[in-house]
Amino acid sequence: xxxxxxxxxxxxxxxxxxxxxxxxxxxxxxxxxxxxxxxxxxxxxxxxxxxxxxxxxxxxxxxxxxxxxxxxxxxxxxxxxxxxxxxxxxxxxxxxxxxxxxxxxxxxxxxxxxxxxxxxxxxxxxxxxxxxxxxxxxxxxxxxxxxxxxxxxxxxxxxxxxxxxxxxxxxxxxxxxxxxxxxxxxxxxxxxxxxxxxxxxxxxxxxxxxxxxxxxxxxxxxxxxxxxxxxxxxxxxxxxxxxxxxxxxxxxxxxxxxxxxxxxxxxxxxxxxxxxxxxxxxxxxxxxxxxxxxxxxxxxxxxxxxxxxxxxxxxxxxxxxxxxxxxxxxxxxxxxxxxxxxxxxxxxxxxxxxxxxxxxxxxxxxxxxxxxxxxxxxxxxxxxxxxxxxxxxxxxxxxxxxxxxxxxxxxxxxxxxxxxxxxxxxxxxxxxxxxxxxxxxxxxxxxxxxxxxxxxxxxxxxxxxxxxxxxxxxxxxxxxxxxxxxxxxxxxxxxxxxxxxxxxxxxxxxxxxxxxxxxxxxxxxxxxxxxxxxxxxxxxxxxxxxxxxxxxxxxxxxxxxx
Numbered sequence: 001x002x003x004x005x006x007x008x009x010x011x012x013x014x015x016x017x018x019x020x021x022x023x024x025x026x027x028x029x030x031x032x033x034x035x036x037x038x039x040x041x042x043x044x045x046x047x048x049x050x051x052x053x054x055x056x057x058x059x060x061x062x063x064x065x066x067x068x069x070x071x072x073x074x075x076x077x078x079x080x081x082x083x084x085x086x087x088x089x090x091x092x093x094x095x096x097x098x099x100x101x102x103x104x105x106x107x108x109x110x111x112x113x114x115x116x117x118x119x120x121x122x123x124x125x126x127x128x129x130x131x132x133x134x135x136x137x138x139x140x141x142x143x144x145x146x147x148x149x150x151x152x153x154x155x156x157x158x159x160x161x162x163x164x165x166x167x168x169x170x171x172x173x174x175x176x177x178x179x180x181x182x183x184x185x186x187x188x189x190x191x192x193x194x195x196x197x198x199x200x201x202x203x204x205x206x207x208x209x210x211x212x213x214x215x216x217x218x219x220x221x222x223x224x225x226x227x228x229x230x231x232x233x234x235x236x237x238x239x240x241x242x243x244x245x246x247x248x249x250x251x252x253x254x255x256x257x258x259x260x261x262x263x264x265x266x267x268x269x270x271x272x273x274x275x276x277x278x279x280x281x282x283x284x285x286x287x288x289x290x291x292x293x294x295x296x297x298x299x300x301x302x303x304x305x306x307x308x309x310x311x312x313x314x315x316x317x318x319x320x321x322x323x324x325x326x327x328x329x330x331x332x333x334x335x336x337x338x339x340x341x342x343x344x345x346x347x348x349x350x351x352x353x354x355x356x357x358x359x360x361x362x363x364x365x366x367x368x369x370x371x372x373x374x375x376x377x378x379x380x381x382x383x384x385x386x387x388x389x390x391x392x393x394x395x396x397x398x399x400x401x402x403x404x405x406x407x408x409x410x411x412x413x414x415x416x417x418x419x420x421x422x423x424x425x426x427x428x429x430x431x432x433x434x435x436x437x438x439x440x441x442x443x444x445x446x447x448x449x450x451x452x453x454x455x456x457x458x459x460x461x462x463x464x465x466x467x468x469x470x471x472x473x474x475x476x477x478x479x480x481x482x483x484x485x486x487x488x489x490x491x492x493x494x495x496x497x498x499x500x501x502x503x504x505x506x507x508x509x510x511x512x513x514x515x516x517x518x519x520x521x522x523x524x525x526x527x528x529x530x531x532x533x534x535x536x537x538x539x540x541x542x543x544x545x546x547x548x549x550x551x552x553x554x555x556x557x558x559x560x561x562x
Contacts, residue, residue, distance in 0.1 A: 002472070004196075006199070013043045013196050016158075016230030016496050017042055017166055017196070019031075019041070020231045022045060022203050022234065023237035023239060023403060024049075024199060025237070029044070029051075029159040030385040030386050030408075031389040032187065034386075037499065038397070038407065041194070042440065043195070043196045044196070045202070045218055046199045050482075050483070051493060053241075055303060056192055057064060057344050057345065058179045059100075059289055060177055061175065061289070061382045062088075062182075062382065062395065063175060063383055064080040064379070066131070067112055069131045074138075080383045080384050081138045083383050085140065085387075088175055090416060091416055094182050094305065094441075098291070100276045101170075101171055102171075103166055104168045105330075124167075129146075133146070135178045136296065141173075144173035146171060146173070146318075147170070148168065150162055160273070161273075176293070177382075178441075180496070182382075189320065189412075189414045197253040199328055201220055202218060202219050204218065205217040213372045214230065215229060215230050216231055232373065234249075235396075236375065239378060242378040246370070248371075254378060258305070258350070259350055261319070261345065261347075262301060262315050263298055264320060264340045265297070265299075265340065271290065273292055273406045274382045282310070282326050288326055290327060293322075296501075299327055301323075302319055313347055314541075317544050319544070320337060320343065329524045341500065342499050351366050367395050368401060377389075389408065394405065415444025415445050419440070419444055422446075425448055425504050432469070435463075460475075460476060468501065472515055475515040478490055479516060486530060487534045491508075537562050
């Protein structure tokens with residue numbers, strides 16, 4: 001069945017829905033899926049592209065949060081590990097097990113963020129071992145048990161890790177994902193159940209009748225057209241913007257503190273690693289990781305209070321130096337700024353607590369029902385999105401007095417079915433091995449749809465960039481099936497080229513713009529405008545290479561908060 005176009009979806013929305021979800025990140029996508037699976041008529045609007053905010057700027061992990069164990073947040077860890085296990089089963093094409101190496105060295109005072117007195121430091125390996133035993137117990141998966149490693153095993157997993165002074169090492173397991181593709185899989189599943197989702201539509205007001213919200217005013221940010229969506233319930237799932245959206249209906253029910261997390265993407269083979277590396281100690285007690293991803297390595301993350309621009313949080317030279325310096329303390333090969341192929345920064349929404357370090361705040365979520373039919377859900381983490389959605393829709397069902405059981409704990413995500421058929425078809429195709437692996441990992445069973453586009457137009461079988469597996473057919477797929485409407489979104493969110501290798505994305509941008517022009521009927525003037533916008537964005541993101549960290553931080557703090 002043909003999916004509705006973006007404009008058709010917007011027309012459908014204006015006929016009215018039971019539940020309108022505001023926010024197209026992982027939380028909003030999860031709420032849309034949960035509500036649709038329970039029989040609600042569901043609409044979702046997102047002011048930019050889907051997963052364009054925090055949901056595209058994570059460490060790419062589906063995990064229990066091993067750092068929360070020493071903080072005593074056992075309930076959060078247990079819940080996150082349950083959700084991790086569900087996703088490994090329900091979305092095996094986008095969530096896969098990944099091993100993590102924890103090295104412990106002589107003189108380490110804050111292993112995994114634990115602040116140890118000097119007399120207790122010699123017992124750190126025992127404490128970490130006990131914590132990982134509890135982690136295994138909570139996960140209830142006998143396949144993913146931690147174990148202690150010999151020096152030889154450490155060298156085999158991460159040959160470039162420094163082993164002088166190594167006291168102990170452990171290997172434990174968590175999950176890895178592509179955050180954007182996970183969000184899109186959730187959205188696709190919601191759409192298959194009848195949810196109507198539209199990007200680049202912003203909520204501008206609520207219309208009340210008798211104290212209840214009966215309609216939501218929206219504006220199409222691409223055309224400027226305004227419309228009203230009749231509703232029974234509104235879910236505010238806008239994450240870092242939750243206060244601003246809630247304020248449209250009155251006094252915000254929650255206060256959000258914002259924390260910035262920066263990641264660096266490193267060129268292939270700069271560090272040899274077949275497992276993720278846990279940076280065992282940082283100056284501020286934050287856990288950092290070096291994670292293999294898409295043939296690159298992701299180094300992150302920072303965690304610091306942030307009050308600047310929420311749409312485009314900057315990466316500063318100080319951020320990059322912090323991460324590179326901490327990694328270099330444990331690596332035998334030094335990482336340099338020249339090894340960085342891309343950077344990104346995300347903002348975490350943390351429910352406000354007394355003043356202190358944001359690294360010490362829990363990632364527990366909150367669901368607050370306000371008078372008039374507005375339900376706000378915020379906090380949480382990528383891994384627990386399904387549980388956050390379940391709690392949100394449960395709140396609506398309770399207020400209605402019509403309990404409807406949650407179904408998402410047994411609902412496979414789009415792309416999970418047809419995996420073997422897609423694998424067989426790709427094995428018979430003329431694609432190179434890296435392209436087959438990429439298509440299967442990125443689209444799961446839906447990889448056959450990308451192949452079908454290529455078979456219709458053989459010129460779309462070309463690579464978008466030398467040395468990278470991405471195909472021109474993926475651009476057409478993004479425009480036809482995923483509502484891609486801007487060049488920048490296609491490069492950052494749909495193909496992920498600009499997040500893997502910004503220089504390769506820059507070279508591919510003109511060709512991708514022409515491909516999108518064919519699909520979306522862009523004029524030459526529009527192609528030029530899209531290229532100009534993308535290059536301006538890239539210039540801002542690359543500014544960390546040319547300015548001191550202090551100067552950039554001053555500019556970031558002067559930027560107006562959104």
